Amino acid sequence: MSKLINFIIEENGALQKTYPFTQEELSQLPPTLPSSLLDLYKSNGRFTLQDGRLQTCHPIDFKGLFSIIFGNDKIFNKDNCHAFAYSAFGTIYFYHDIYGCGEIDLINGYLHNTNLTSPTKTTSNLENTIYLPFALDRESLDFFDIEDAPLFSRAKRKLGLLEVGECYGFFPALSMAGLAHIDNLKRVKAIEHLSIISQTQEMYLIDSTGYGVSNIIRKIGK
Numbered sequence: 001m002s003k004l005i006n007f008i009i010e011e012n013g014a015l016q017k018t019y020p021f022t023q024e025e026l027s028q029l030p031p032t033l034p035s036s037l038l039d040l041y042k043s044n045g046r047f048t049l050q051d052g053r054l055q056t057c058h059p060i061d062f063k064g065l066f067s068i069i070f071g072n073d074k075i076f077n078k079d080n081c082h083a084f085a086y087s088a089f090g091t092i093y094f095y096h097d098i099y100g101c102g103e104i105d106l107i108n109g110y111l112h113n114t115n116l117t118s119p120t121k122t123t124s125n126l127e128n129t130i131y132l133p134f135a136l137d138r139e140s141l142d143f144f145d146i147e148d149a150p151l152f153s154r155a156k157r158k159l160g161l162l163e164v165g166e167c168y169g170f171f172p173a174l175s176m177a178g179l180a181h182i183d184n185l186k187r188v189k190a191i192e193h194l195s196i197i198s199q200t201q202e203m204y205l206i207d208s209t210g211y212g213v214s215n216i217i218r219k220i221g222k
Contacts, residue, residue, distance in 0.1 A: 004036040005043070008134045012049040017164050021045040021058065028060050030082050032097045034127035037084060052162035053141040053152060054133060056085050061165075061191055062092065068198045069104065071221030075116070085133045088152055089143040090167045090194050093133040100129035106194055107143070107174055109201045111220055117207035143168075145180045159187045169193040175201040 009015070021029075021041060029041055040056075048055040062083035070076045076096070085093040092104040102113030115129065142150040155168045162168070167190040172178035175197060203220035 002036055002039045002043075004040050004131070004134075007131060008040075008049070011134055012054070015044060015047040016049065016051070017055075018047040019045050019164050025058055025060075028058070030059055032080075033059070033082060033084075033095060034130055036127060037095065037130050046164045048162065048164060049134075050138065050141070051156060052166075053088050053138060054085055054136070055162070055164060057083055057165075057190075059083050062094075065191060065195050065198060066094075068195060069106075069111075069203055069220065073221050075099075076111070076220065084130065086167065086190065087133075087141050088155070088162055088168050090169065090190065090197070091141075092194070095126075095130055100126035101132045103133075104203070106197045106201060106203075107170075109175070109203050110206045110214070111203055112206050112208060112214075114208075117205065117217060143180070145182065151180070151182060151185065154182050155185050158182065159185065162187065166190055167193060169197075173197055173200055 026042060029038060046056050046058065059082035063078045066078040066081055066083070070078060070081070080097040081094045083092050083094045090106055092106070094102055094104065096102055096113060099113050099115040102111060102116070104111050115126070139150065142152045145151050159168065166187055168185050169188040170178045170180065170184050171186055172184070173196070174180060178184055205217045205220055206214045207217055208214045
């Protein structure tokens with residue numbers, strides 16, 4: 001097994017609900033992806049981790065969504081950003097051809113990419129940035145309700161395990177005055193749900209300065 005696959009298993013346990021890519025899907029993988037991620041795709045395709053807290057995806061799955069999110073942005077677009085994983089609540093992890101791994105939090109309307117916003121912290125090896133989502137602990141992959149209590153375990157008990165291609169979504173959406181409460185969660189098709197959310201939420205590039213503080217740099221799409 002490759003170094004990346006070994007790391008994923010060590011951090012998250014065994015791969016679950018594995019669906020290998022078809023030959024057509026393999027031929028559609030962007031050639032600019034890190035070799036370790038390409039190897040992961042070729043050997044495993046789509047799969048879930050930690051009972052669905054995190055799962056991989058094909059970059060092409062999110063191309064349409066990225067067109068909506070990025071619009072005419074001068075740095076981010078559907079061709080230089082490649083989704084490769086997302087969380088149970090819809091945080092998307094992508095690889096940027098120049099700046100490496102970033103994340104899109106559609107619920108809160110934030111995009112974060114450390115190599116872009118904090119050049120003093122920039123790594124010379126962009127390939128290593130794809131380890132980020134697979135190194136996150138359970139709390140980081142969870143979502144917290146209006147009483148600041150984690151939702152994933154309760155959502156799993158109430159709604160069942162997520163299948164590949166699904167996520168948990170709030171109805172009504174939090175961007176439409178919905179509340180982060182277990183009773184408002186549903187199991188949904190991730191791409192369809194996130195596409196709807198993206199049209200109700202403005203996105204901003206942020207820079208995390210530590211201690212839970214984030215500064216808004218600019219609006220995405222401008």
